[in-house]
Amino acid sequence: MANVEKYFKLVDQSQQQFIETLREVVAIPSVSGDASKRSEVVRMGEWLQARWEALGAVCKRVEPGKQNLEGTELDLPPIILGQYGNDPTKKTVLVYGHYDVQPALLSDGWETDPFTLVEKPDGRLVGRGSTDDKGPVLGWLLCAETHKQAGLELPVNLKFCFEGMEESGSEGLDQVIVDEADKWFRGTDVVCISDNYWLGTNKPCLTHGLRGVSYFHLQVEGPGADLHSGVFGGTVHEPMVDLVHLLSKLVDSKGHIQVPGIYDQVMPVTEEEEKTYEGLEFSHEALARDLKNDIIIHKEERDTLKHRWRFPTLSIHGVEGAFHSSGDKTVIPAKVRGKFSLRTVPNMEPAKVSELVTKYLNDEFAKLNSKNTMRVIETHGGRWWYSSPNHPNFMAGAAATEKVYGVKPDLTREGGSIPVTLTFEEALGVNVLLLPMGAADDGAHSINEKLDKRNFIQGIKLLGCYLYEVAQTDLTAV
Amino acid sequence: MANVEKYFKLVDQSQQQFIETLREVVAIPSVSGDASKRSEVVRMGEWLQARWEALGAVCKRVEPGKQNLEGTELDLPPIILGQYGNDPTKKTVLVYGHYDVQPALLSDGWETDPFTLVEKPDGRLVGRGSTDDKGPVLGWLLCAETHKQAGLELPVNLKFCFEGMEESGSEGLDQVIVDEADKWFRGTDVVCISDNYWLGTNKPCLTHGLRGVSYFHLQVEGPGADLHSGVFGGTVHEPMVDLVHLLSKLVDSKGHIQVPGIYDQVMPVTEEEEKTYEGLEFSHEALARDLKNDIIIHKEERDTLKHRWRFPTLSIHGVEGAFHSSGDKTVIPAKVRGKFSLRTVPNMEPAKVSELVTKYLNDEFAKLNSKNTMRVIETHGGRWWYSSPNHPNFMAGAAATEKVYGVKPDLTREGGSIPVTLTFEEALGVNVLLLPMGAADDGAHSINEKLDKRNFIQGIKLLGCYLYEVAQTDLTAV
Structure with missing residues (x-):
């Protein structure tokens, strides 16, 4: 050589x-x-x-x-x-x-x-x-x-x-x-x-x-145009209210996905795999320093890595169509789209993920008894x-x-x-x-x-x- | 003349x-x-x-x-x-x-x-x-x-x-x-x-x-900067997840405010007042036409007017700091502000409204056991x-x-x-x-x-x- x-x-x-x-x-x-x-x-x-x-x-x-x-x-x-x-x-x-x-x-x-x-x-x-x-x-x-x-x-x-x-x-x-x-x-x-x-x-x-990623838009639509909250607040079903109710059903504050069936497709952690987490250059101390704040959910480093690498997760990215500037605006947005995505792992199938998420959100929306219309749109499903x-x-x-x-x-x-x-x-x-x-x-x-x-x-x-x-x-x- | x-x-x-x-x-x-x-x-x-x-x-x-x-x-x-x-x-x-x-x-x-x-x-x-x-x-x-x-x-x-x-x-x-x-x-x-x-x-x-209006910003703050959901999803407390949980606790899909004590300050409807709703030029049919969609919560016209005029209501306007454009972005926003406001009526006092809302949100946030920080900011309290x-x-x-x-x-x-x-x-x-x-x-x-x-x-x-x-x-x- x-x-x-x-x-x-x-x-x-x-x-x-x-x-x-x-x-x-x-x-x-x-x-x-x-x-x-x-x-x-x-x-x-x-x-x-x-x-x-x-x-x-x-x-x-x-x-x-x-x-x-x-x-x-x-x-x-x-x-x-x-x-x-x-x-x-x-x-x-x-x-x-x-x-x-x-x-x-x-x-x-x-x-x-x-x-x-x-x-x-x-x-x-x-x-x-x-x-x-x-x-x-x-x-x-x-x-x-x-x-x-x-x-x-x-x-x-x-x-x-x-x-x-x-x-x-x-x-x-x-x-x-x-x-x-x-x-x-x-x-x-x-x-x-x-x-x-x-x-x-x-x-x-x-x-x-x-990890793969399945990206969703959760759209709730009500009136034909944005409304004034002074005039219409409390008298109409507000799309934004329905949306936050639905988004809150997706994942808990600890990152646990609430969509039934999601974890069924996840490959279990084997003993052999468990060993591979030994000796990796990774510490919560360094992570918290990077984050400028210790907002880490898990106690053990290996659990953080598992939730990064080999468990599915769900994040909420934002809302399109609602008021998003600084200051105050008293609007009832007519049509809003919550954006969220799941990171997927072996052996999850994007089509199955989409099916489970859609069914769950339809069920939860039905419980709200709202006159608005709701639609789940999968914009991307990468393996x-x-x-x-x-x-x-x-x-x-x-x-x-x-x-x-x-x-x-x-x-x-x-x-x-x-x-x-x-x-x-x-x-x-x-x-x-x-x-x-x-x-x-x-x-x-x-x-x-x-x-x-x-x-x-x-x-x-x-x-x-x-x-x-x-x-x-x-x-x-x- | x-x-x-x-x-x-x-x-x-x-x-x-x-x-x-x-x-x-x-x-x-x-x-x-x-x-x-x-x-x-x-x-x-x-x-x-x-x-x-x-x-x-x-x-x-x-x-x-x-x-x-x-x-x-x-x-x-x-x-x-x-x-x-x-x-x-x-x-x-x-x-x-x-x-x-x-x-x-x-x-x-x-x-x-x-x-x-x-x-x-x-x-x-x-x-x-x-x-x-x-x-x-x-x-x-x-x-x-x-x-x-x-x-x-x-x-x-x-x-x-x-x-x-x-x-x-x-x-x-x-x-x-x-x-x-x-x-x-x-x-x-x-x-x-x-x-x-x-x-x-x-x-x-x-x-x-x-009606008066009390406008609030509900701020949840986590990491020092926005994060990539691929890397951090499922491992940190996400401000946006905490926010949608809190916003969902404010009001139900029927417009009923969930903040304890809010309705205690509201002047009851008198019999004399009840009569004033007779013969007003107002119909749900015309309202639904205006809205381009029948998303009216109440059955009776007078109830819609009461919820417009003389009952308090709570509307959710939007979120500042989260992803709000069209398309897909896999961001975990670091600091988000939910915007909501209450319309207030006789004899509600803005200071009391602020106190009730803040206490309730603090209690609900404590239940989430999140490591993020939360703050309720009243930006406006008009009588x-x-x-x-x-x-x-x-x-x-x-x-x-x-x-x-x-x-x-x-x-x-x-x-x-x-x-x-x-x-x-x-x-x-x-x-x-x-x-x-x-x-x-x-x-x-x-x-x-x-x-x-x-x-x-x-x-x-x-x-x-x-x-x-x-x-x-x-x-x-x-």
């Missing part, structure tokens, strides 16, 4: 240059959720394509179609597909990342301009997109560039898929993956995605499970993802982590959803590994988003080392 | 000219709630002042101070005080109205541009402010102008107080009324306000009662107003109504609040009459606001005739 050691050395020598490259891409405000920034998103995609092509990669710019954003019809940003190396004797690794970012304004509370990367004395590289997901996307590029500069070949063929809509629902992506499964993605042996985070701030991890951490792809990730960080990675699941994981697994029929670069406190969607310099530099090593490990792993030994 | 008949005749002859004047003022978009329209509000106030001064009135432009609107510091629109006639042998009537209007956009669903008055074949004069409150405010002016043109003297001295902030909480007004009670308003015998509506669409009314309909001021209003419309007016109360009523009564120590010009279906705060031509023209007669009736009434015969 002389090559990987040479690679590590070169990465260490290039740290400042890598940070400059990160500064260059953070400066492109590729906010996919802001129509006025669409050209910057496209510019970021083109930057990536040009850089890979300069290296000798073959790229294909896929235009996934149109979208309607804030009333404007826009072209979706391109999905940049690439192929770097095409040696039939080597394995082929497909990597995914996204080059768009969350919105960010100095006035949101950022300490410095969000699109100017600032290197802090404590090692934080602060800037929008630093950790989500420009750092990891650069990781693959800088790995390939470093190899080329050193006259080293990559140990595998690399394919990539970089999208510019991840922060806005990955519109257009699934269809492209399905369409290209037997074309551009043909021959892929394994997939690696670096777009999530460590469980804590010190110990690296591999992620092998994600959970679960992969065995014993797959050789995960072994390769674990071995690379040990080489770079000198520690066995935690095996984690995540409470959120990364839908593309399941799409790749199902469309390509290969194993997908989630190999995070950033730490738990990076603040991906928050103000002052950062990537620690340590995680960036070691992360570039990790992604490269993972390719070496895949190269020498027997992927058929499942 | 030759003069009043001459006046009526002139009004009939001037109909088209009056409509043109209404068109002129509707065209000034004096939206007090929109910072960008502040200069139009001021322009409207100046229009009124100029027109009254041209007539010979003495005016005083009061600048009530500054306000903060949408982050901008703005001058409050002027309050135009006036004195027209100063004959010590005549009585003095103070009239109040407002020259600002609610916001209106064509895109809200207006059939025509809201700031262009359209005269419909069915007699509707459609335009923002037509009925609320530019029609009535013009009524007083056109009455005085008509008299002057005809060489007639008004039978009373007129004082007026026209404000430009009524649709935005009348900021600054109360202090001006208190300050001027012994100055500009000195010598006022009675007050007349024309800023409310008939109970139905055919029969005029006098209004002698208003109800009740006046005897047997006061000579009301007798004058009733006599004028019979002369103009040929029918005894309904004696009504209103479910809403017109706080200035109580302020005038308390600051000046004189009787206040609410004498509406518009009808129940005018849609004051809605799209396609209108004033029927009949109500406008007869209303101008009514306001004038009322002055003649006051002139010959013994106001001391209380």
